[in-house]
Amino acid sequence: MSGYRIRSWISFALVGLMVAACDRAIMPVSDSAVAGYGMAGQPEGPSSAISEVAMMRGRAEEKAADKRVAHLQSPPQALPQPRVAGMIIRNGDVAIQVDSVEQAIAAARQLATSLGGYVGNVAIFTGALQVRSATLELKVPAQRFDEAMAGVRPLGKVERSASTADDVGEEFVDISARVANAKRLEARLLDILATRTGRLQDVLSVERELARVREEIERYEGRIRYLGARVATSTINVSVHEKAPIIAARPGTNIMGTAVVRMWRNFVNVVALGIESLGVVIPVLVLAWAALWIWRRVKRGAPAVARQTT
Numbered sequence: 500m501s502g503y504r505i506r507s508w509i510s511f512a513l514v515g516l517m518v519a520a521c522d523r524a525i526m527p528v529s530d531s532a533v534a535g536y537g538m539a540g541q542p543e544g545p546s547s548a549i550s551e552v553a554m555m556r557g558r559a560e561e562k563a564a565d566k567r568v569a570h571l572q573s574p575p576q577a578l579p580q581p582r583v584a585g586m587i588i589r590n591g592d593v594a595i596q597v598d599s600v601e602q603a604i605a606a607a608r609q610l611a612t613s614l615g616g617y618v619g620n621v622a623i624f625t626g627a628l629q630v631r632s633a634t635l636e637l638k639v640p641a642q643r644f645d646e647a648m649a650g651v652r653p654l655g656k657v658e659r660s661a662s663t664a665d666d667v668g669e670e671f672v673d674i675s676a677r678v679a680n681a682k683r684l685e686a687r688l689l690d691i692l693a694t695r696t697g698r699l700q701d702v703l704s705v706e707r708e709l710a711r712v713r714e715e716i717e718r719y720e721g722r723i724r725y726l727g728a729r730v731a732t733s734t735i736n737v738s739v740h741e742k743a744p745i746i747a748a749r750p751g752t753n754i755m756g757t758a759v760v761r762m763w764r765n766f767v768n769v770v771a772l773g774i775e776s777l778g779v780v781i782p783v784l785v786l787a788w789a790a791l792w793i794w795r796r797v798k799r800g801a802p803a804v805a806r807q808t809t
Contacts, residue, residue, distance in 0.1 A: 586668035591735035597655035600633045603739040610650045614643045632740035644733040678719045
């Protein structure tokens with residue numbers, strides 16, 4: 500009886516080893532498990548061991564198949580996309596014809612102040628031969644941009660009105676990520692300087708790299724502050740000019756005064772032309788008078804010569 504039990508155990512172990520060698524995905528059946536199985540009073544012999552191993556293999560394959568199906572049926576997880584809302588720079592450009600440049604500038608200042616903004620650069624253009632005009636920049640809060648664009652219309656006759664919107668959210672996110680990476684590198688360099696010792700050349704090299712990283716961080720943070728200021732405040736470029744004169748051909752001219760000036764100019768031109776013509780008339784008259792005098796002398800001398808010959 501003991502010999503039969505030993506042969507059964509050996510057969511059981513051999514079958515388990517063969518199954519484990521054929522399929523690595525199945526958990527191998529150890530000798531201790533086989534021994535315990537036989538000692539627990541379960542059916543002994545090669546047929547019962549093979550059937551039990553087959554059942555274990557089938558359950559393992561079913562579990563693996565269920566995992567693969569669940570993995571294929573599960574929807575793919577989308578990567579998080581960071582987005583910054585409201586990072587939009589809004590600007591405007593308006594050209595207006597007004598009755599008075601000074602009054603238009605004063606009204607624009609009052610409008611900007613009422614909206615919580617201010618007037619930036621102002622330039623006034625005047626001259627004898629040009630229409631009076633001016634350009635000014637209105638700086639207003641971004642949330643009141645539409646009110647400002649509507650508020651400049653009563654200044655006069657609007658000739659041009661345009662607005663732009665530039666979304667800088669992507670640039671803001673990119674620069675913020677660069678700042679975070681640079682700060683992590685800065686912290687690592689500070690840790691290296693604080694915890695490690697070495698040659699002076701190595702320490703100086705780390706300090707130079709740390710200075711470069713800090714300069715990069717400051718540049719990125721400056722760009723972020725600039726974008727934040729541009730987003731928070733909108734700019735409206737306003738160009739105003741007065742009406743062109745109706746009678747005069749050019750601004751700053753007087754028709755009657757111009758006519759008098761031209762009359763005097765023509766008179767002077769005629770007198771000058773007469774004086775210039777004397778340079779031709781006087782020599783001609785002198786030559787004509789000399790020719791006439793010679794002709795008369797010749798004519799008087801001809802009868803006297805004729806009488807002497809007779």
